[in-house]
Amino acid sequence: MIIHHSSFTIYHYIMQTRRDFLKLTGKFGALLAVSIALPVSTQAKTTQKTINGDEPISEIIDFEMNQYIVITKDNKIILFNPRPDMGQGTNQSLPTLLAEELEVDLEQVEVRFTNGHSKFGGQNAGGSSSIRTRYEELREAGAAARVMLVSAAAKRWGVPVAECVAEKGKVLHPKTGKAALYGELSEDAAKLEIPQGTKLKEIKDFKLIGKDAPRLDIPNKVSGKAIFGIDIKVPNMLYATIQRSPMIHGKVQRFDMDAAMKIAGVKHVLKSERPLPYKTLEGVAVLAETYWGALQARKTLNVVWENADYQSVTTENYFRAAHSLAKSAGIIYKDAVGDVSKAWDISETKLEGVYETPFTAHAAMEPNNTVAWVKDDGSVEVWCPVQGPDSAVGKVADYLKIKPEQVKVNVQLMGGSFGRKAYLDYVLEAVYLSKQARAPVKLIWTREDDLTQGPFRPGMVSSLKAALDKNGSLTTFEHRMAGASIMHQVLQHDQTGKADGWVAEGVNQEDSPYAIPNRRQTFSLVETPIPIVWWRSVYASTSVFGQECFIDEIAHASKKDPLDFRLEYLKKEPKFIQVLKLLEEKANYRQKLPAGQAIGIAIARSFKSICAYAVTVSKKDNNIVINKVVGVIDVGLAVMPDNVKAQTEGNVIMGLSTALKSGITIEKGEVQETNFHAFNPLRINEIPTIEIHVMPSEAAPSGAGEPGLPPIAPALCNAVFNLNGNRIRKLPFSLEI
């Protein structure tokens, strides 16, 4: 498999004029396209535009829909991956779905990202949705193409279709020994009707899905050849950096540009804008011939900020407001059962616990960046590492008030993202600067920009209460969540007086199905000017912390082992039971641990997948040591099982980093953690042994990129309680005793 990188795109982009393109298509001849719902003639046309990857969307927008497979006459098999890759492996997992039914090996294909065109459907790689929402569709697209190729061969050879087989990019007729490459058949195949309802393979017949082939993007990632967004170069481009207000929302009052303009290679110094969904922020940009030159000039700007209004923005004030709101029930979610107030009043044993999770940053290793080129004809081309090509097209078009057809988005590999690169402020900043400078501009955020400017995962408060009857049975449970709403601030859907469903992700009745007769979740909105956004596993990363620690508190109060307690209250949930049982076995949960050691567990469902951890901790001198994490994850059928394991290992480490290391704190309007000395995720010397088990399953695939995160922090804190009786209710916390 060739991963189509933009190094290719750029040079071809530059070199390949329209005339070159015509030559190219002439050489390759007719092309096969698979489109589920279009007449044949338009499909072939559509593909000709797509293969060169260089046509404005306007020319292909009329030839729509589900176009994932292109086979050239010279046997080049191109698969379009509609979900960008930030490391989670969609560049292999989604092509695997196509290739399985198409009957090609991954080594035979070239994979390209889609360009945001609506014919590819929703392209945002988010919500751990890439496989689970495309599982049927992409296999169907692969199957339809295979049937067309086989039919073309049968017709050519005058033999029954049923006597032909497709195998490794060829159609064979075993009786006569005839064989044809897909490329030799593609022209004829393109003329055929698209078959509907082709029967898909049974799981037992899978050759690729579930088989753990090595990731084919990895060789380029160990040789330095992989091209990320930050590596893109376009001729005559200028490098840009932006001085931003250290204080949230500061406005530019004045700045010096004389010194900056004297630095070699500096071409422009100008006020810049950063459009957030709810406000446009200001900065001062330097555009120069080298990024280093731009950074040097940035230091001389002496920007004076007008920021008096935001001195009082602090994370401390934010949490004070959240804690205050969480003292009483907020807006009650619809999935409430029984009567919590009444049951509470008549209960024997009452428990309460208030939990807090911090603001935190994504801090992907590749800082935000984009190359943008607003051209004289008003069209724009961007090269950007983004999670959603389609949203990039839409945002840029809206921002410049141009048509989507005038926007060409070249999606790049992301050097990590975790949600950040689905928030496209940096793309629009680059577009703005290119428009002003009338030149291609490559904007790169510094790490300081990344950590201090947000958006951040919102800090959240969980206030929980539970009651037991005199037999020690759990009768009543309430989880009040208070904090900022992404739906409200980012998506601009007013959540005032509403129970924001997103916030209860991971803890609602469906995701956390503990059978409790009286139970409810509530939400109280905290309005804040602090920019917030989704972060790996979103609210499940915050809400599940309080939920699963408090379940442990209840287990202890009812004098039950925390695992037994969960088995009892989840007994009608076979999938949860299965995960807990496997965890019990793999973690050797029932063994008697030596003195000074303890084990803790937690379980959560998010993005339709269930994950549970058992964390073993011990005391060493004045420290708690995390010895081992054993995890079990059920993602349904795992398309790439080892990759699911890798994602889960990563979630353990990211979740532990957030539990143990600094979050983001704001004092007097300014973020205090400005680089990796202060915001310092776990390093290799700080991680425990991690052992992940992927549950064998034939159920439809569910999420894999995020569900491993929510239960790790509560499992750790539950282990710490079992070790020393100290109930951790606020993250981050220190392992020093």
Place this chain on the structure above:
Amino acid sequence: MTKIQIQVNGTKHTVEADPEMPLLWALRDLIGLTGTKFGCGMTLCGACTVHLDGAPVRSCALPIGQIKKSHITTIEGISSDNSHPVQKAWIEMQTPQCGYCQSGQIMSAVALLKNNAHPTDADIDAALAGNLCRCGTYPRIRAAVKRAATLMKDKNNMPTKSDTGSR
């Protein structure tokens, strides 16, 4: 602006730049070797790790004016075909996820193994603690370093192409 000559992966390059420009930006923007990555600009994350006469250094804080006659090796210089045992081990262990930090991780590992054929966990920790990975590939990095040590015992596994002077 000054004309500065530096030797990278066995090739002499002349760049016209401010002598204060960190090697990182000279490699990426002037010489066109983009395998070395920008992560923090303050030597905190290790994404920019290269070798200076065989020793790992953070190129984000090394002014090109100071390099003089020293030999620089980047990720592109350890082999031309992923034949270095560290690269082989990285592939075998399926280590990278996003891959962005891996050039730096690999350069730190190559330097470690050059001086220490049998690194313990503590040795690996000491040599690689300066390299952040946000995807959380550390368990596989650890496994890959050990695997590379094993591969390196067999001389046949050493990369055939030697163009750096730093191995």
